[in-house]
Amino acid sequence: MAKDLQERNHLVRWGILIGLSFFSLATIFILIIDFEILRNPDITQDHHFRIALFILVIYFTIYATSGFIRYLARYLNNRYLTRFTALPKLSSYQESFTRSYFPNKPYEHIVILLHGFTASPQEFQFLIKHLEANNIPYISPKIIGFGISSTHLLSLAHRHDWYRVAIEKYDLASSLANKVSIVGHSMGGILATFVAMHRPVHQLILSGPGLHSAPSDLKYKRLLSLPIISSLYIRIVPYLPKPIRKGRQTTSDTLDQTHTGTMFQYLAIPINCVKEVFSAQDDVDITKTQSDQLTIVYGKHDLTVNMSALFQQLDHHNTPYNKMSFNNSAHNVLEDYDKEYCCQYIINLLKNPQKTNPISKLKKQSTTQVQADA
Template identity: 25%
Template sequence: MNLLTLPENIKATTVSQPIFLKGTSEEAILLIHGFTGIPLDMAYVAHQLNAAGFTVSVPRLPGHGTSSEDFLRSTWRDWLRKVIDTYLDLSGIYKKVYVAGLSMGGLLTLILASIFHPPKIATIAGAIIINDWRIKLTPILSVFLKQLPKKQPQQKYDNPELEYLSKEYWSYNWPPQGKQLYKLMKIARKNLKKVSSDILILASENDKTVPLKAAHYIYHNVSSEKRKIIVFKKSGHVMTNDIEKEKVALELIKWFKN
């Protein structure tokens, strides 16, 4: 799609701004948000990791946190290029760089790890498999449909920027962008055997988007010598910003510290 036709007044909302927190050690962590998500989804975990001494970077993926029009112009290549660039920037400054990602961010973490082999990584509700069977139809659906209203009502937000993002992103399914996500799923699966980094796999039994079998699929198909699964009971899909976010942050700190 033509980026030159974007509205000149487009901007990233305040709540969508990337996060960068300078730490006290020579270790950094790249945190990657999910599909239609924003860096705010990772903010709690980012601050907890930073308090433990790590420098933390949470980039805003292209097309996210701006508008649906911008979103529809982004592709899986844009998203992967952004995390690669951020990883390379951090690697030029810090002795060790670790990577963790939520949902689609988990896919990007796995793909990045198959290329650069960071010492440690973590996937959080990594979307190697998802419950919505329609994802396989998105290459066809995307030819005819750009967006489909979701049947279930979306959460209402007091923050006007979050309410705006809800109307722009979260109130619809996006076949063209689902096609991009599906491509990342296939790339991640194809390259799992190339992942040799120590890996922590976090999942939740209450996740309605990514089934628990996705965590076990990752566990059994990576080549990592050190691998660990931790299953939570109460969290929804966005585990980094849900009822057990304190425990999620603690497990990540323990993983990257030890």
């Protein structure tokens, strides 16, 4: 048995001892200091000032005690965990990673849907109808911190938590199917890129991927990259409002406002997770992904991300890719005016990657389908 498992853990005792020592030293200091403010009754009453000092000492004693206990707890955990196989990019360990076993793969192909920032799997509400109509199995996970009743978890979430969810869902899908494709929207495009850097992907389809920030957001990225200043800024301004892009009427960067009021999203965002998204952009490199085919779909009027910078990066590294622009959509093309065309285009990619219909033909097919339904 490991030595540290046989040792008694005096975490709380050491913490209280440190707190009492701090309080005692501070009390002695208060009793021996001799300032004019303590001797001159015209300035303040001596006992009033000392009471205020003792209140401050009690506050800092509690702070010091809890801080020391947190530090010692991290030390104890980290020292013990060094014996395991670390997965730094996932903030996890090989021995503790999710396990599954399916002796037979019941599916030929599974699709993973990774949603965007402040949103939830609801973003794919129109695409999943097409997937189900074509009997294409899919997994649409809720990224840690998103899609719940408060932002308390999101304010603490780390990008490694998001990576871990994406990787675990891929590993589950790959144990069930021979081929795994990923559709990632916005921030989900960053996560999809991360997965494709570490796992083989069949179809890597990125919708308005947030790999490059819009020029209007770069000031925040620069600010939050400054070590000391960013920490101070986060402490003073813990939340940011979700912006309304220039020329838009709501926080949703879509031309079609029909579904805006029913889209699940947070209007106030913990700035710490904004910093994590910016850091995630720097973690991934789309030119190092491993996929049978890379496809970028985007709205021509996107104001949320910098698509031009993405295409310049891909072209500069001679990375093969397909792209499809939708003229009547903004950032979230999956919920904008071109949603039906975009969804059908993605379905065609998933079913017949080498025979994807051009957008003009998709529009014709869609119009014919509408008339037939009527």
